[in-house]
Amino acid sequence: MNSYEIQKYGGPEGLKVVDRSLPDPGDHEVAVRLKAASLNYRDLIVLRGQYNRRPIQGRVPLSDGAGQVIGVGSAVTKFKLGDRVAGCFFQGWSAGRFKAEMHRTALGGAIDGVLAEEAIFREEGLVHVPEIYSFEEGATLPCAAVTAWQSLIVRGQLAPGEAVLLLGTGGVSIFGLQIAKSVGAKAIITSSSNEKLERARELGADAVINYKTTPEWGQAAANLAGNGVDHVVEVGGAGTFTQSVRACACGGKIGLIGILSGRGAETDIFPIVAKSATVFGIYVGSREMFEGLNRALEQSKIRPVIDKVFSFESAPEAYAYMAAGSHFGKVVIRIGE
Numbered sequence: 001m002n003s004y005e006i007q008k009y010g011g012p013e014g015l016k017v018v019d020r021s022l023p024d025p026g027d028h029e030v031a032v033r034l035k036a037a038s039l040n041y042r043d044l045i046v047l048r049g050q051y052n053r054r055p056i057q058g059r060v061p062l063s064d065g066a067g068q069v070i071g072v073g074s075a076v077t078k079f080k081l082g083d084r085v086a087g088c089f090f091q092g093w094s095a096g097r098f099k100a101e102m103h104r105t106a107l108g109g110a111i112d113g114v115l116a117e118e119a120i121f122r123e124e125g126l127v128h129v130p131e132i133y134s135f136e137e138g139a140t141l142p143c144a145a146v147t148a149w150q151s152l153i154v155r156g157q158l159a160p161g162e163a164v165l166l167l168g169t170g171g172v173s174i175f176g177l178q179i180a181k182s183v184g185a186k187a188i189i190t191s192s193s194n195e196k197l198e199r200a201r202e203l204g205a206d207a208v209i210n211y212k213t214t215p216e217w218g219q220a221a222a223n224l225a226g227n228g229v230d231h232v233v234e235v236g237g238a239g240t241f242t243q244s245v246r247a248c249a250c251g252g253k254i255g256l257i258g259i260l261s262g263r264g265a266e267t268d269i270f271p272i273v274a275k276s277a278t279v280f281g282i283y284v285g286s287r288e289m290f291e292g293l294n295r296a297l298e299q300s301k302i303r304p305v306i307d308k309v310f311s312f313e314s315a316p317e318a319y320a321y322m323a324a325g326s327h328f329g330k331v332v333i334r335i336g337e
């Protein structure tokens with residue numbers, strides 16, 4: 001079967017298609033014919049060689065994939081041939097608190113990922129794809145949607161009527177917008193593009209801010225919410241954190257997720273203290289969280305926003321497209337027929 005490998009760090013030219021054979025699934029494993037995969041910002045960092053501590057040349061990239069079960073180990077009870085499934089970002093995080101050793105089970109990073117025609121997953125590292133979704137839609141969920149879900153619902157305990165601030169219009173933020181609206185929250189979203197802000201309005205955003213033309217977007221969001229926002233889905237990192245704190249209401253919550261504008265910065269921590277705000281780190285989520293998200297998606301009928309679908313052969317172009325930053329929501333790669 002065909003599979004991509006990261007053979008050289010840098011840009012998409014470091015991706016190569018190779019012919020690989022997979023072993024039969026072990027007792028607790030499931031073999032899956034992949035039908036679609038999706039890209040996350042993390043996949044760009046992985047390809048640049050800036051993500052993993054140890055070299056991972058030869059690794060199959062991408063964490064997010066969906067497909068059909070084509071083989072099950074002798075002890076597998078939850079899946080059968082033909083089931084439509086998606087892999088969990090952390091193959092080893094079923095439930096409970098995150099533990100350090102789970103880093104070693106991250107698809108497309110510490111272990112081989114899903115940009116391949118077939119892959120083997122742990123039974124505990126798979127979920128059923130919601131019936132209402134295509135494989136392309138199912139493949140958008142494992143990282144971006146689970147991350148937004150954990151930040152807003154699991155850790156954030158978002159309540160109807162509260163105000164949420166989303167930064168930019170990438171995968172995590174657009175899922176955050178859809179989840180916030182589905183529970184009756186007020187959604188405020190930023191973007192560098194007025195055109196994207198219009199699209200966000202069509203998706204239900206209550207208020208929008210262009211962060212390029214409004215450098216003090218934190219205060220602007222606080223004003224739009226009335227007295228500050230209750231939740232920030234912080235995907236920007238070092239360059240946005242100060243504004244995110246400014247946006248936050250007293251007693252508000254900031255889910256620290258991303259590093260789009262860098263990792264390290266000097267910041268005045270006192271406003272966090274003075275606002276009695278809660279800042280917590282989010283690292284995707286467990287299988288249990290993914291299953292909770294899927295139940296909610298089936299009820300709310302949220303449709304993942306797919307910006308563009310690329311063929312398996314043009315996967316390197318999908319990376320270049322994502323890196324250019326013109327996408328809105330998710331970029332998907334179709335695998336096979």
Ligand SMILES: NC(=O)c1ccc[n+]([C@@H]2O[C@H](COP(=O)([O-])OP(=O)(O)OC[C@H]3O[C@@H](n4cnc5c(N)ncnc54)[C@H](OP(=O)(O)O)[C@@H]3O)[C@@H](O)[C@H]2O)c1
Nearest residue numbers: 041168169170171172191192235257258259260261283284
């Ligand atoms: N901790 C975790 O578990 C976790 C999980 C998923 C993602 N992440 C992180 O979260 C971040 C977003 O990931 P993603 O996959 O959603 O990315 P993405 O789809 O590539 O989103 C990129 C978008 O973010 C916006 N953006 C870029 N720089 C910005 C800035 N300085 N301020 C505000 N918005 C900015 C832009 O939106 P506009 O074009 O609208 O301006 C850009 O198009 C990344 O840093 C990623 O590593 C972390």
